[in-house]
Amino acid sequence: MTSDAAPPRRRRLRRVLVWIGSVLGGLIAAAVVAVLIYANVGVMAAEPGPLQAVRDDPAIVLDDSGDSIVMRPASGASGVGLVFVPGAKVDPLAYAAKLSGIVADDHVTVVITRPVLNLAFFDLRPLSAFTSAAPEVTTWLVGGHSLGGVKACQLAPDASGLVLFGSYCAGDLSGSSLTVLSIGGSEDGLSTPQRIADARHLLPADASMVEIAGASHASFGDYGAQPGDGTPSISDADMTTRLTELVGTAVALVAG
Secondary structure: OOOOOOOHHHHHHHHHHHHHHHHHHHHHHHHHHHHHHHHHOOOEOOOHHHHHHHHHOOOEEEEOOOOEEEEEEOOOOOOEEEEEEOOOOEOHHHHHHHHHHHHHOOOOEEEEEOOHHHOHHHOOOOOHHHHOOOOOOOEEEEEEEOHHHHHHHHHHHHOOEEEEEOOOOOOOOOOOOOEEEEEEEOOOOOOOHHHHHHOHHHOOOOOEEEEEOOOOOHHHOOOOOOOOOOOOOOOHHHHHHHHHHHHHHHHHHHHO
């Protein structure tokens, strides 16, 4: 036996390590593929009718050509903006119609994010990555629907206000000075009224908690029915009007 020959035990150990590395590599690759498939299959598309109505509205300038969707009031901005984070696997444009009222009526600039892999918790960008899309705005609120609202809570310390749309926080903001509005739906089968109530202690004591009668989880957007959700009894038009009123009040509080 030559002096540089590896002993049998060392060769066996090397083979075991190579086998373990191959198995781990395969598992990681499979996990990445599984995440990519989950994130991109079954994305809920924006309903064409409501979206076209926003595109045709002369009071709104919609720009969806960049990393975020920006909706500006055609008559001039108020200096207040809302960064909105979509729910999981929902086309961001599905929220344009429901948010259109605060743009047209309250002159609020709305920036709807495009989450990485259609899932907000994969998006590690700071709030400034989205507010930079509208440098003319000086005061920002952040909000989101469902999982997007959970992400909005994480971004909220860098904003002046937080608006939750059928959502709730996972982290504690109870000691913050944020202006907070939480909007739920009585028929929401996912972010149920009970779940929102159970997370109430994570918000400031003066947070405004509103439940819209007849609203389901999917009522906050225009992307069709959602598995596990309740049955809404409020019309899309009435839901948009109610959201415009509620968010407009929060905007007024933040703007002073």
